[in-house]
Amino acid sequence: MSMNNQGRPTGVGTSGFSSTSGSALLPNEPLLFEIGDTEHSGVDLPDVEISTSRLGGFERKTPLDLAGLTEPEAMRHYVRLSRLNHSIDSGMYPLGSCTMKHNPRLNEKMARLPGFSDIHPLQPVSTVQGALELMEQLSHWLMTLTNTAAVALTPKAGAHGELLGMMAIKAAQDAAGQSHRTIVLVPESAHGTNPATAAFLGYSVKPIPARADGTVDVQAVKDALSPDVAAIMLTNPNTCGLFEPQVIEIAEAVHAAGAFFYCDGANFNAIMGVVRPGDLGIDAMHINLHKTFSTPHGGGGPGAGPVVLSEALAPFAPVPFVRKGQNGLELVEHTEASALGRVTAFQGQMGMYVRALTYMLSHGGDGLAQAAQDAVLNANYIKARLQHVFSVPFPDYPTMHEALFDDSFLKDSGVTTLDFAKALIDEGFHPMTMYFPLVVHGAMLIEPTESESKQTLDRFCDVMEELALDAKSGNKQRFTAAPMKAPRRRLDETRAARSPILKWERPTETLKAAE
Amino acid sequence: MRYLPHSEAERAEMLGVIGAANIDALFSAVPARALKSFDLGLPAHSPEFLVEAHMKALSAKNHAGADGPFFVGAGAYRHHVPATVDHLIQRSEWLTAYTPYQPEISQGTLQMLFEFQTQVAKLTGMDVANASLYDGSTGTAEAVLMARRLTKRNKIVLSGGLHPHYRDVVKAYLKDDADLECLSASPEGQGDILDHIDEQTAAIVIQTPDFYGHLRNMKAAADAAHAKGALLIVVITEVVSLGLLEAPGALGADIVVAEGQSIGNALNFGGPYLGLLATRKDFIRQMPGRICGETVDAEGQRGFVLTLSTREQHIRREKATSNICTNSGLCALAFSIHMGLLGEAGFTRLARLNHANACKLADALAAVTGVEVLNKTFFNEMTIRTSQPAAALIERLAARGILGGVPVSRLEPKDPSVANLIVLAATELTTDADIAALCAALSEELA
Numbered sequence: 001m002s003m004n005n006q007g008r009p010t011g012v013g014t015s016g017f018s019s020t021s022g023s024a025l026l027p028n029e030p031l032l033f034e035i036g037d038t039e040h041s042g043v044d045l046p047d048v049e050i051s052t053s054r055l056g057g058f059e060r061k062t063p064l065d066l067a068g069l070t071e072p073e074a075m076r077h078y079v080r081l082s083r084l085n086h087s088i089d090s091g092m093y094p095l096g097s098c099t100m101k102h103n104p105r106l107n108e109k110m111a112r113l114p115g116f117s118d119i120h121p122l123q124p125v126s127t128v129q130g131a132l133e134l135m136e137q138l139s140h141w142l143m144t145l146t147n148t149a150a151v152a153l154t155p156k157a158g159a160h161g162e163l164l165g166m167m168a169i170k171a172a173q174d175a176a177g178q179s180h181r182t183i184v185l186v187p188e189s190a191h192g193t194n195p196a197t198a199a200f201l202g203y204s205v206k207p208i209p210a211r212a213d214g215t216v217d218v219q220a221v222k223d224a225l226s227p228d229v230a231a232i233m234l235t236n237p238n239t240c241g242l243f244e245p246q247v248i249e250i251a252e253a254v255h256a257a258g259a260f261f262y263c264d265g266a267n268f269n270a271i272m273g274v275v276r277p278g279d280l281g282i283d284a285m286h287i288n289l290h291k292t293f294s295t296p297h298g299g300g301g302p303g304a305g306p307v308v309l310s311e312a313l314a315p316f317a318p319v320p321f322v323r324k325g326q327n328g329l330e331l332v333e334h335t336e337a338s339a340l341g342r343v344t345a346f347q348g349q350m351g352m353y354v355r356a357l358t359y360m361l362s363h364g365g366d367g368l369a370q371a372a373q374d375a376v377l378n379a380n381y382i383k384a385r386l387q388h389v390f391s392v393p394f395p396d397y398p399t400m401h402e403a404l405f406d407d408s409f410l411k412d413s414g415v416t417t418l419d420f421a422k423a424l425i426d427e428g429f430h431p432m433t434m435y436f437p438l439v440v441h442g443a444m445l446i447e448p449t450e451s452e453s454k455q456t457l458d459r460f461c462d463v464m465e466e467l468a469l470d471a472k473s474g475n476k477q478r479f480t481a482a483p484m485k486a487p488r489r490r491l492d493e494t495r496a497a498r499s500p501i502l503k504w505e506r507p508t509e510t511l512k513a514a515e
Numbered sequence: 516m517r518y519l520p521h522s523e524a525e526r527a528e529m530l531g532v533i534g535a536a537n538i539d540a541l542f543s544a545v546p547a548r549a550l551k552s553f554d555l556g557l558p559a560h561s562p563e564f565l566v567e568a569h570m571k572a573l574s575a576k577n578h579a580g581a582d583g584p585f586f587v588g589a590g591a592y593r594h595h596v597p598a599t600v601d602h603l604i605q606r607s608e609w610l611t612a613y614t615p616y617q618p619e620i621s622q623g624t625l626q627m628l629f630e631f632q633t634q635v636a637k638l639t640g641m642d643v644a645n646a647s648l649y650d651g652s653t654g655t656a657e658a659v660l661m662a663r664r665l666t667k668r669n670k671i672v673l674s675g676g677l678h679p680h681y682r683d684v685v686k687a688y689l690k691d692d693a694d695l696e697c698l699s700a701s702p703e704g705q706g707d708i709l710d711h712i713d714e715q716t717a718a719i720v721i722q723t724p725d726f727y728g729h730l731r732n733m734k735a736a737a738d739a740a741h742a743k744g745a746l747l748i749v750v751i752t753e754v755v756s757l758g759l760l761e762a763p764g765a766l767g768a769d770i771v772v773a774e775g776q777s778i779g780n781a782l783n784f785g786g787p788y789l790g791l792l793a794t795r796k797d798f799i800r801q802m803p804g805r806i807c808g809e810t811v812d813a814e815g816q817r818g819f820v821l822t823l824s825t826r827e828q829h830i831r832r833e834k835a836t837s838n839i840c841t842n843s844g845l846c847a848l849a850f851s852i853h854m855g856l857l858g859e860a861g862f863t864r865l866a867r868l869n870h871a872n873a874c875k876l877a878d879a880l881a882a883v884t885g886v887e888v889l890n891k892t893f894f895n896e897m898t899i900r901t902s903q904p905a906a907a908l909i910e911r912l913a914a915r916g917i918l919g920g921v922p923v924s925r926l927e928p929k930d931p932s933v934a935n936l937i938v939l940a941a942t943e944l945t946t947d948a949d950i951a952a953l954c955a956a957l958s959e960e961l962a
Contacts, residue, residue: 028816032630032855041861043597045943048864048871055759055870056892058723058730062640062765064758068858071599078627078852082608085615085623089607102518103611106563112601115574120587121785122921123578124913130576131784144555156649156786159828159840167687196828196838205833243544274542279549298604298845299624300614300805302649302787318687334928341687345590345652345680345774346785354570361566365557367516373538374519377529380541384533398541422619431617436829453520454529481813486619489813493618496810496822500799502643503633 026487029080033504036067042074065506084487085299086430092456096402096433096445097191097239099269099291101375104362107294107355116354121346125331131350132322132329138357139322142287142308145368147278150314152321153306154348158266159193161286161305162233164343166201168284168309168316169231169260171339175316181230181259187216189240189437194233194264203230210439214240214394214404218249225257235264236280237271239437240394241379241402241445251281260284260313268292269449270376270401273369283310289349293356304352318343374450375401378457382446385461389468393440401449407442415471417442419479423471426478426485427463516560580782583916584949586876588896588940589726589926590651590678590752591785592777594865595944600779600852604845614805614841618820619812624844625819628807631851638754638854639771640762641793646805646821647842648790651774652681655720655750656688657803657837658770658792662718662746664801664836669694670715674708675701676725678752679926685720700927702898702936703889704729709739716745718769723749724756727889727923727938728896737767746770753940754778754791756894758866770794778857779849789846800826803837865943869895872941872950879954880939885961889936896940898923902961905937915956 053059069077086093093100111117119128139151152168155161166184173181184198187208195205206224211217221232232254236244244250251261263277263285269292271277277285289295289304297303309317318340320333331347363371376399383392383403390405407417421431421444433445448457471479483489521529526538535541542550561569580593587593604610608623615621615628628646635644648654659671671689673682675698682697689695696711704727708719719740723731733749740747746769751757754773763771775789776782794802800823808822828835857865873895881888885902901908905922912919920939927933941950 029626031626031633032851033633036855036858038859041858041864042599042856043861043865045861045864045868048867050867050871050874052874053870054874054877054890054892055894056730058732058760058892060757060759060761062762064859064862065637066634066854066857066859066862068861069855071597071856074599074852074856075603077855078603078609079606081623081626082603082606083623084621084626085608085612086617086620087608088611088613093613095613098613100613104518106566108605108610110567110570110574113571113574114579114581115577117781117783118579118581118593119577119784120580120585120593120782120918121591122589122925123587123918124910126910127578127913127918128784130573133576134570134573141557144557147553156653157839157841159838160649160653163838167690170690191840192827192829192832192835193838193840195833196831196835199833199835200838243542245544245546248546248549271545273555274551275545275549276553279552280546296610296845297613299609299612299621299627299848300646300844301841302843302846303841304787333925340690342680342683343653343687344684344786345650345678345788349786350784351781351787358566358570361558361561361569362563363516363518364560365555367519367560368557369551369555370516370519373541374521374526376541377521377526377533377538380533380535381529397544398535400541421617425617425620430613430620450519454525483619487622488619488816488818491618491812491818491820492810493820493822496808496820497825500806500822501809502629502799502806502822503636504629 026083027080029077031504032077033067035073035077036069038065038067040070041068042071091428091430092452092460093430094432094446094448095430096447097266099447099449101294101449102451103294103296104359106362107358110358111351111354116350129328132331134357135322135353136329138353141360142306145272146285146308147276148308149311150309150317151306152309152317153353154318154344155286155305155307156344156349157301157303158286158288158305159197161307162193162197163200164318165262165284165286165307166197167340168313169262170201171316172313173230175339181228183229185221185224185229185232187234189238189439190233190235191239191264191266198233213396214242215244216250218246218253221250222253225253225259229257229259231260231262233262233264235266237267237400241399241404242394242397243400247280255281266291267401270372272372273365274372283313289352289356294359295352295355302349304349316340320347371450378448378450378452379403381457382448382461386464389465402445402447404440405444406440409468410471413471414476415479417444419482420467420471422482422490423467423479425483429460429463584952585918586920586939586953587918589921589938590680590774591782592753592940592942593782593944594777594942596779596781597853597856599856600849603852604849609848615821618818622818625807627848627851629809629819631847632807634851634854635791635793638757639793640764641771642796643799644791644793645802646807647847648792648804649843650788650790651752651772652684654772654790654792655681656685658748658772659685659718659720661770661801661803662748665798666717666746668715668717671717672696672708672711672719673698674706674721675699676727676729676731677720677722677750678726681750700930700933702727702933706731708736712739712743712745714743716743718746718748720748720750723751724753724894724896727898728893729890730892733763733766733768748772753895755866755869758862759870760894775850779853780846787843787846789843789850799823801836804839805842868943872945876941876950879950883954883957886957895942896938899937899939901935901937904934908960909937911960912956917953917956919953
């Protein structure tokens with residue numbers, strides 16, 4: 001097979017199986033469009049005549065040009081592709097701030113019950129009482145675990161929840177004649193979504209520097225507060241894996257200044273059942289059901305980001321929401337009271353509600369607390385085992401569910417954090433989160449979750465230790481060339497961004513002629 | 516607890532290595548008054564069979580689509596999903612993978628996204644598509660914001676045929692915005708949007724088939740918008756329609772947003788769904804959401820990566836094009852597999868079947884006394900005016916085991932002119948017997 005210098009096969013049908021990705025069981029899989037054609041189909045449907053079309057002259061004239069595969073071809077294409085992915089089911093996924101925990105299959109089975117999967121968001125409410133009951137129960141668990149007054153279930157993801165939470169704050173302040181509050185305080189260690197969300201709503205972002213110990217100083221918050229501050233967006237436990245020790249004082253100072261406390265709940269897995277954010281003074285917090293409550297990440301979504309709300313913000317929850325009525329449960333789809341309105345077309349991520357509630361019922365209140373404690377135990381175990389080799393930027397506090405190291409151990413080795421992470425791939429582990437949080441130079445953030453056994457943690461720590469010693473000893477090649485055993489070597493991201501190729505194009509006549 | 520691997524002995528051993536006396540010592544940063552200071556009062560952990568029984572009991576209280584004749588559409592459609600699709604998306608390597616930030620070990624997800632983007636671009640007739648958004652409604656809001664960035668103008672005009680929920684989502688995203696003009700409902704398919712375009716207009720938003728089922732003239736809208744330097748955003752809630760209808764890209768659309776649920780994804784009571792967004796090549800850098808692109812690896816082999824991330828929040832923070840941090844990955848996979856199984860031949864047949872069943876439905880409804888079909892054009896969905904208020908009528912049909920569509924008043928409660936209107940859809944799953952049952956029930960109820 002001939003390849004041009006862009007790695008693109010030079011003709012349809014010439015790509016294929018002559019080259020493997022390092023293993024005979026992992027062939028290079030051509031693109032769907034290189035295997036299929038517009039005639040083949042894996043779905044049997046009758047070919048009907050339409051005698052009196054009502055398409056009004058808008059019929060398609062542009063060819064669709066969509067490749068089709070028969071069922072056995074499709075099965076093989078997608079099974080082969082799937083094998084090029086790392087997954088939590090095949091190995092540890094210690095991505096800090098992502099909470100890659102086990103995804104129970106009971107969740108999947110329950111989400112596919114026809115009473116949940118085969119119901120329409122706009123069918124009569126009298127025919128979906130079980131679905132509304134499920135939403136009620138999920139709400140009860142979320143409010144109980146957080147000690148809050150209300151929950152808006154509908155957001156489609158964490159960042160969407162964040163947006164909704166901040167919209168509720170804006171609505172509350174507008175209603176109270178406080179529209180002059182245009183500043184949002186965001187600690188430097190925050191997730192990128194926080195400042196992006198605040199800016200999206202027209203707020204100006206005022207960063208709060210981190211203290212030397214990795215936490216937020218209540219005095220720095222007090223200094224930044226003014227009558228123009230609308231809210232603080234604080235992640236707790238924070239992105240350095242630390243519980244903010246002054247969180248209650250921060251909440252009190254924020255409230256005293258007439259502002260709201262938005263808590264980024266991305267790290268709720270560390271404290272569920274152990275600490276209730278409502279007791280800390282939060283006004284709104286999104287909960288990533290795909291992190292804390294085990295709904296699958298699915299290769300990057302769909303997520304779900306319900307937002308719990310304090311008494312003060314509850315009236316500003318968006319529609320729709322479930323309410324007890326005279327004839328059973330009601331779905332409130334319009335209300336004058338909510339200045340916020342609607343943030344998505346329907347009821348949100350029902351499929352994720354089912355999975356999350358299944359997970360909660362399986363664990364129970366006791367199991368959720370145990371899971372949080374095990375997650376914290378695992379992170380501290382990794383920290384304890386590795387701190388003699390890796391440098392810990394913030395040693396003053398026990399870590400929560402994540403162990404944060406920096407890259408100072410790589411000083412003068414010629415190996416970067418990225419190189420080090422890529423070498424981990426060759427040892428069968430997914431890399432940790434790198435270069436985040438931004439407040440730590442060369443950060444390496446490791447979140448094992450509660451799902452990993454001691455045996456796996458020990459193996460991970462052994463590998464980390466061995467890699468660190470090898471890097472220090474000057475074996476640069478192992479790192480700069482890594483990964484060597486993955487389906488692909490390192491990919492050229494600069495080239496991808498500089499001249500974007502975002503879809504497959506049929507090879508041009510010129511290329512065909514050159515063959 | 517079956518999901519937690521540690522024994523008590525292992526926990527104790529690990530605490531020993533850490534040097535902590537007990538687990539609470541690891542929570543020492545938590546203010547004492549907030550640590551375990553409560554009784555949750557939640558039930559204890561439970562065996563699998565009991566959890567299953569609980570969930571099945573809840574599920575059984577709902578009337579599922581398969582339980583009787585079903586004509587509900589209005590933005591979410593009941594189609595058949597091949598068994599292969601649901602099997603494949605439950606494979607561990609798809610289901611339990613994270614966002615493909617480490618491309619060397621995520622080529623499965625990345626190649627799939629590249630194939631998905633290609634499929635969406637071909638369907639819509641646009642140059643490029645992103646790796647998906649949450650759903651069609653939030654995608655519409657993102658498209659509106661994108662148009663503002665592109666044109667540096669503010670005025671947005673929403674057609675009266677746009678799904679009312681989509682309109683409401685755009686309103687929420689553009690809160691307090693005087694530059695948003697929402698035209699009143701147009702259930703007869705009448706359009707007056709062309710009169711509302713001026714030199715301040717960033718974009719007009721038109722849905723086709725519209726909320727009421729009518730097919731709208733994209734070409735005329737594109738020409739009118741472009742004449743004033745405005746953009747045309749086309750919204751499609753029933754993506755199967757693209758099997759028969761001309762691609763918006765061929766008619767002058769600048770941004771196309773669609774709800775992709777119809778292909779590969781179940782109804783799920785409203786989510787998770789799949790937002791499609793496609794646009795012109797020149798607009799790539801203002802496109803929200805994740806994008807996958809082709810490149811090569813160190814050995815020159817073709818590979819794929821997430822790209823153009825300098826638009827995104829984790830790099831740009833408060834200067835990002837959007838705060839979006841995810842796509843709808845597994846739903847995009849389901850869409851891509853289903854579309855790959857259909858291919859052009861199957862997708863066209865599917866669209867024809869939908870249209871044919873809708874034609875039968877329209878003809879049968881037109882023959883019912885007390886029912887008037889408002890559509891001259893439609894794909895698989897239409898609006899009827901009934902001689903009695905629609906909401907109560909739909910309830911009475913439900914009591915007979917028939918889900919007879921969506922009363923428009925449910926979405927437009929403040930507009931008395933729509934009180935007797937129902938939006939109904941037919942798909943490939945609609946049978947002649949279903950249509951006969953609906954019409955018989957309507958005849959009796961309206962007699």
